[in-house]
Amino acid sequence: MKSLKKRSLESKGWKVGSAREFLNLSDEEVAYVELKLALSKNLQEYRREKKLTQEELARRLKSSQSRIAKMEAGDPSVSLDLLVRSLLALGASRKHLAQMLS
Amino acid sequence: MKSLKKRSLESKGWKVGSAREFLNLSDEEVAYVELKLALSKNLQEYRREKKLTQEELARRLKSSQSRIAKMEAGDPSVSLDLLVRSLLALGASRKHLAQMLS
DNA sequence: ATATGATATGTCATTTTTGACATAGAGTCA
DNA sequence: TGACTCTATGTCAAAAATGACATATCATAT
Numbered sequence: 001m002k003s004l005k006k007r008s009l010e011s012k013g014w015k016v017g018s019a020r021e022f023l024n025l026s027d028e029e030v031a032y033v034e035l036k037l038a039l040s041k042n043l044q045e046y047r048r049e050k051k052l053t054q055e056e057l058a059r060r061l062k063s064s065q066s067r068i069a070k071m072e073a074g075d076p077s078v079s080l081d082l083l084v085r086s087l088l089a090l091g092a093s094r095k096h097l098a099q100m101l102s
Numbered sequence: 103m104k105s106l107k108k109r110s111l112e113s114k115g116w117k118v119g120s121a122r123e124f125l126n127l128s129d130e131e132v133a134y135v136e137l138k139l140a141l142s143k144n145l146q147e148y149r150r151e152k153k154l155t156q157e158e159l160a161r162r163l164k165s166s167q168s169r170i171a172k173m174e175a176g177d178p179s180v181s182l183d184l185l186v187r188s189l190l191a192l193g194a195s196r197k198h199l200a201q202m203l204s
Numbered sequence: 205a206t207a208t209g210a211t212a213t214g215t216c217a218t219t220t221t222t223g224a225c226a227t228a229g230a231g232t233c234a
Numbered sequence: 235t236g237a238c239t240c241t242a243t244g245t246c247a248a249a250a251a252t253g254a255c256a257t258a259t260c261a262t263a264t
Contacts (some may be wrong), residue, residue: 028190035186035196053210064253069212079221079251080182084137088130094137094203102200155240166223171242181221181251205264212259222249229242234235 014076035101037074039083042100044072046090060089116178137203139176141185144202146174148192162191 014033047057047068054068061068063082071078071086087097116135149159149170156170163170165184173180173188189199 028187031190031196032187035199054212055210058253062253064255065211066213066255067251067253073212075213077251080186082251084182085130085134088133094133097137098200098204101196101203156242157240160223164223166225167241168225168243169221169223175242177243179221184222207264208262210259210261213257215255217252217254219252220249221251222247224247225245227243229240231240232238234237 033076036078036080036083038100039080039087040072040074043083043086043090046087046092047072050090052090057086057089061086135178138180138182138185140202141182141189142174142176145185145188145192148189148194149174152192154192159188159191163188 047054054072055065057063058065058068061082063086067078067082068086071083084097087100149156156174157167159165160167160170163184165188169180169184170188173185186199189202
């Protein structure tokens with residue numbers, strides 16, 4: 001694992017395999033976190049494209065503005081589930097999601 | 103929404119927008135569920151390709167055999183997070199995940 | 205300057221997801 | 235037959251994610 005990337009993730013509050021379990025699963029953990037961050041980024045772009053405020057999107061999802069903000073900020077407390085459901089609520093298709101990944 | 107598809111999802115124990123909220127958000131909900139089911143399917147194939155038992159995969163993930171079984175069965179109690187982490191643990195790349203979606 | 209609208213951040217009780225466990229089915233082999 | 239391996243299914247306490255709320259920050263317009 002690249003120390004640099006790890007450092008940058010930790011700075012956002014993520015726990016990236018802390019010191020002792022520094023091998024094996026770490027790569028997958030990092031891939032997972034990066035995947036979520038990629039979706040976060042796309043979520044914000046998507047929402048702005050649609051000219052929606054966080055509050056409006058929250059209402060559609062029956063969620064809350066603060067949760068949307070945390071999602072877009074890449075907060076570790078938000079699940080992939082919510083990210084994906086948000087993107088779908090914004091009209092993203094599975095094809096779109098696929099493009100965000102690759 | 104196609105009644106047929108809805109019926110088939112409900113039969114697996116999924117709650118697909120029950121009767122009154124039969125419009126609007128339903129499509130996204132269905133897309134979300136189908137997405138999970140697609141990953142479930144791929145998970146089982148992937149695991150078998152790798153010649154791993156559910157228990158072995160569970161150990162890698164620090165999860166349990168029963169959870170893996172539920173994932174592969176498309177049980178509504180499992181999150182996208184766990185599905186994706188499982189696929190990553192099996193060596194799937196983001197590109198692979200993308201292909202599963204599109 | 206200050207009011208207004210959007211976004212960020214922290215906290216917390218409630219809900220959902222989790223791993224663990226028990227146990228049941230289903231297949232194979234001696 | 236029974237022993238063995240793998241998978242399915244149900245339950246539940248513990249852990250994680252959630253929406254709601256308060257409040258802070260940051261523009262930008264008046």
